[in-house]
Amino acid sequence: xxxxxxxxxxxxxxxxxxxxxxxxxxxxxxxxxxxxxxxxxxxxxxxxxxxxxxxxxxxxxxxxxxxxxxxxxxxxxxxxxxxxxxxxxxxxxxxxxxxxxxxxxxxxxxxxxxxxxxxxxxxxxxxxxxxxxxxxxxxxxxxxxxxxxxxxxxxxxxxxxxxxxxxxxxxxxxxxxxxxxxxxxxxxxxxxxxxxxxxxxxxxxxxxxxxxxxxxxxxxxxxxxxxxxxxxxxxxxxxxxxxxxxxxxxxxxxxxxxxxxxxxxxxxxxxxxxxxxxxxxxxxxxxxxxxxxxxxxxxxxxxxxxxxxxxxxxxxxxxxxxxxxxxxxxxxxxxxxxxxxxxxxxxxxxxxxxxxxxxxxxxxxxxxxxxxxxxxxxxxxxxxxxxxxxxxxxxxxxxxxxxxxxxxxxxxxxxxxxxxxxxxxxxxxxxxxxxxxxxxxxxxxxxxxxxxxxxxxxxxxxxxxxxxxxxxx
Amino acid sequence: xxxxxxxxxxxxxxxxxxxxxxxxxxxxxxxxxxxxxxxxxxxxxxxxxxxxxxxxxxxxxxxxxxxxxxxxxxxxxxxxxxxxxxxxxxxxxxxxxxxxxxxxx
Numbered sequence: 001x002x003x004x005x006x007x008x009x010x011x012x013x014x015x016x017x018x019x020x021x022x023x024x025x026x027x028x029x030x031x032x033x034x035x036x037x038x039x040x041x042x043x044x045x046x047x048x049x050x051x052x053x054x055x056x057x058x059x060x061x062x063x064x065x066x067x068x069x070x071x072x073x074x075x076x077x078x079x080x081x082x083x084x085x086x087x088x089x090x091x092x093x094x095x096x097x098x099x100x101x102x103x104x105x106x107x108x109x110x111x112x113x114x115x116x117x118x119x120x121x122x123x124x125x126x127x128x129x130x131x132x133x134x135x136x137x138x139x140x141x142x143x144x145x146x147x148x149x150x151x152x153x154x155x156x157x158x159x160x161x162x163x164x165x166x167x168x169x170x171x172x173x174x175x176x177x178x179x180x181x182x183x184x185x186x187x188x189x190x191x192x193x194x195x196x197x198x199x200x201x202x203x204x205x206x207x208x209x210x211x212x213x214x215x216x217x218x219x220x221x222x223x224x225x226x227x228x229x230x231x232x233x234x235x236x237x238x239x240x241x242x243x244x245x246x247x248x249x250x251x252x253x254x255x256x257x258x259x260x261x262x263x264x265x266x267x268x269x270x271x272x273x274x275x276x277x278x279x280x281x282x283x284x285x286x287x288x289x290x291x292x293x294x295x296x297x298x299x300x301x302x303x304x305x306x307x308x309x310x311x312x313x314x315x316x317x318x319x320x321x322x323x324x325x326x327x328x329x330x331x332x333x334x335x336x337x338x339x340x341x342x343x344x345x346x347x348x349x350x351x352x353x354x355x356x357x358x359x360x361x362x363x364x365x366x367x368x369x370x371x372x373x374x375x376x377x378x379x380x381x382x383x384x385x386x387x388x389x390x391x392x393x394x395x396x397x398x399x400x401x402x403x404x405x406x407x408x409x410x411x412x413x414x415x416x417x418x419x420x421x422x423x424x425x426x427x428x429x430x431x432x433x434x435x436x437x438x439x440x441x442x443x444x445x446x447x448x449x450x451x452x453x454x455x456x457x458x459x460x461x462x463x464x465x466x467x468x469x470x471x472x473x
Numbered sequence: 474x475x476x477x478x479x480x481x482x483x484x485x486x487x488x489x490x491x492x493x494x495x496x497x498x499x500x501x502x503x504x505x506x507x508x509x510x511x512x513x514x515x516x517x518x519x520x521x522x523x524x525x526x527x528x529x530x531x532x533x534x535x536x537x538x539x540x541x542x543x544x545x546x547x548x549x550x551x552x553x554x555x556x557x558x559x560x561x562x563x564x565x566x567x568x569x570x571x572x573x574x575x576x577x578x
Contacts, residue, residue: 134546139554145557151564151575157557158573163505165550166498168513172543173491176521176536183530185539220549226576 008059008068011052011076012122015115019042019108026104038094041107042087049080060124064186067124069375070469074322075121075249082242082329083114088174088445089337090234091439093344095118098149106146109139110238117246121253121391126175126185130168137164137214140243141142144231158228163213163223171210187258194261201265208269211254214247217307218276221300225284228296233343236292237336240299245325248306252321256313256471263313270311271402278302278409286416289350291339294416295332301413302328308406310388312397319467326462327374327386330452334371337446338364343434351420356429361436365424367446372417374453377410382457389463483524490517504558504568509553515547 006013021044025037052073060067086108094103116135123129141164145157179185181200182193194200209220216224228236259266281301288294309321341364342357343349358365374383387410391403438446456462490513497510519540526536562568 033542127535127542128553130539131542131546134550138546138550141557145560148560149564154557154560155573155575156553158504158561161550161554161557162498162504162511165508165511165554166495166514169491169494169511169518172515172518173521175539176487176518176525179522179539180525180529183533185535185551229576 004057005059005061006459008057008061009066009122010056011048011080012115012118014048014051015111015118016048018048019111019115022104022107022111027109031101033318036101036103038103038107040092041104042091045084045087045107045111046055049077049084050188050240052080053079064188065125065128066119066122068122071318071466071471072121072253073324074466074469075246076118078322078329079114079117079121079242079246082245082333083110083238085333085445085448086110086238086242087331088281088441088448089237089340090334091441093232093234093340096344103282106143109143110135113137113139113143114242117242120250121246123250124187126178126187126190129254130172130175133171133214133250133259134168136243137168140164140239143235144227144239146235147232151229152230153218153232154230156227159223159230160227163227166219167210167213169210170206172211174208174210175202177206178279187254191258191260192226194259196262196265201262204259204262204266205269211247211251212273215244215251215303215306216300217273217303218280218294218300221281224300225288225293225296226298229290229292232291233336233340233349237296237333237340240295240336241329241332244299245302245329248303248321248325252310252318255310256318260313267311267313270307271399274303274304274307274311274402275405277307278406279304282409282412282416285413286419289352291349291351291354291420294351294420295335295339298413298417301409302332302375304409305387305390305406308394308399308402311399311402312393314393314396315467315471316333316389316396317393318470319392319463320386322466322470323463324386326466327382327452327456329379330449330456331371331374332366334446334449334453335375337442337449338368338371341438341442342433345438346433348433351423353433354420355427356424357424360432360434364438364446367450368424369421370450370453372420374416376417378414380457382453382455385457385463480524480528483520483528487517487520487524490520496523502569502571504561504570504573505555506550507570508554512551513517515543519543 022041026038050105056073060070113136120129120132141157141161144160145154147153182190182191212220279299281297282305285294285297306321309317374381377383377387444452494510494513498507501507522536522540558568565573
C-alpha cells in the first residue's frame with residue numbers, strides 16, 4: 001500500500017477524519033463555557049464535499065474488495081451534496097434548547113452513516129457491501145430515536161432497527177446460498193460462476209427481498225411511513241433521500257454486475273414490484289393528512305419509478321437512475337426543507353395547517369410549489385427530465401405497458417401534489433401559520449435546492465457525463 | 474474427514490432456524506423476544522456459511538470470516554436495539570408491541 005493507493009479512498013478517509021475531529025472537539029470542550037462545535041462540523045463537511053469533486057484516479061484496493069470507478073465517484077458526490085443540504089437545513093432545528101449539549105452526536109452519527117454508504121457503494125465484495133450496509137443503517141436507528149422525549153421518535157427508532165435487522169438477515173441468507181453455489185463472494189467471481197439454476201434463483205429472491213426492504217419497495221414498504229413520521233423532520237429527509245439513494249445505487253450496481261446471467265428472472269420480478277410500488281404508493285399517498293407520511297408514500301412511489309431504469313439492464317437505464325436520484329435529491333430536500341422550517345417554527349405538520357400559507361410565507365410556498373412540481377414531473381423542471389429518461393430507458397427495451405402504467409401513475413401523483421398546492425395558494429384560512437423569517441442556513445439550503453430543480457433539467461451536459469461514465473460499474 | 478454428518482443436515486438445521494426466526498419475529502409480542510428471533514436468523518446464516526465453507530470449499534476461508542463479521546455486527550445491532558428498547562420502556566412503561574402503537578394509518 002502506497003500513499004497513492006490510500007488516496008483512492010479519499011472520500012471515506014476524509015469523512016472518517018472529519019468525524020474523529022468533531023468527536024475530539026466535543027470531548028475536549030468545556031461544557032459550561034463553549035457551545036457544541038456545530039459550525040465546525042458544517043465547515044468540515046463542506047470541505048469534504050468540495051474535496052470530493054476534485055479529479056480522482058480509479059482502481060481497486062484490498063485485492064478487489066474496494067473499487068473506485070467514475071460512476072461510483074459521481075454517486076458519492078451526489079450523496080455528499082445531499083448531506084450538505086440536510087446539514088444546512090438542520091442548523092435551526094439543532095439550535096433548540098432541549099438538544100443543547102448533544103448536537104455533536106447528531107453530526108458524528110450522520111457522518112459515520114455516510115461513510116458506511118460510501119463504503120457500500122465502493123464495494124467489490126459482498127463482505128464489504130454488508131459491512132457498509134450495516135454501518136449505514138444501525139446508527140440511523142439511533143438518529144431516528146434522537147428525540148429522547150418523544151414517544152413517536154422512540155417508536156420509529158425501534159421499528160427501523162428491527163426491520164433493518166430482519167431485512168439484512170434475509171439478505172444474508174441469500175448471500176450464504178450464493179456462497180454455497182459459487183464458492184466466492186467477490187462480485188466478479190460470483191458473476192462468472194453464477195448459473196441459472198433453482199438454488200441460484202432462490203438465493204437471488206432472498207437477496208432481492210432484503211434489498212427491497214431497504215429501498216421500501218412494495219410489498220416490503222410497511223415500515224416506511226411509520227419511521228418517517230416518527231423521526232424528526234430533518235432526519236426523515238436524510239432517510240428518504242440519502243439513505244434510499246445509496247441503497248438504490250448499490251442495488252443497481254449489484255444487479256447489473258453480479259446477476260446478468262439471470263436477467264430474465266429478475267426482469268419479471270422487477271416488473272411486478274414496479275407496478276405494485278408505483279400504484280400502492282400513490283394510492284396511499286392520497287389519503288394522508290400528515291405531510292411526513294404524505295412524503296413517505298410519495299417517496300415509495302418514486303422508488304417505483306426508479307425500478308423502470310433497472311428493468312432494461314442497459315447503460316441508459318443506469319444513467320437515468322443516477323440522474324433521477326440527483327434530481328430527486330434536490331426536489332425532495334426542497335419539499336422537506338419547507339416542511340422542516342414550518343414544523344420547527346410552528347410545530348404543525350398537517351396538510352390542513354398549510355391552508356393560506358401563501359399569504360403569510362410566500363417564499364416558502366413558492367419553494368414548495370417548485371419542489372412538488374418537480375416531484376410530479378411537470379416540465380420544465382428537472383423532475384420531468386428525470387422521469388423522461390427513466391421511461392425512455394424502459395421503452396427502449398419494449399416495456400410499453402409498464403411505461404403506460406407509470407404515466408398513469410404520474411397523473412395520480414399530480415392529483416395529490418396539487419392538493420398541497422391548492423391548500424397553500426387557494427384555500428382561504430382565518431388563522432394561517434404566522435409569518436416568520438428562516439435563518440440564513442435554511443435559506444441557503446433552499447436556494448441550492450431551487451437552483452438544482454431549475455438548472456439541472458437544462459444542463460444536458462450532466463446527463464451526458466453520467467451516461468459516459470456509467471457501465472464502468 | 475466429515476464422515477459422520479452429511480452437509481444436508483446442517484442446511485436443514487439452518488433452514489429450520491431461519492424460519493423459526495421469521496415466525497418468531499412475526500408472532501411474538503415482546504420486543505426482546507423479537508430481537509432474539511432476529512439473532513436466530515443471523516445465526517442460521519452463520520451455520521450455512523460455515524457448513525458450505527467446510528464441506529464444499531475447504532481450501533477457502535471466506536465463509537469463516539463472513540460469519541465472524543456477522544457475529545460482530547449482530548452484537549452492535551443488539552446494543553443499539555436494546556438502547557432504544559430501554560428508551561421505549563421509559564416512555565411507554567411497557568415493551569409489548571401491542572401497546573407501542575402511536576402511529577397507524
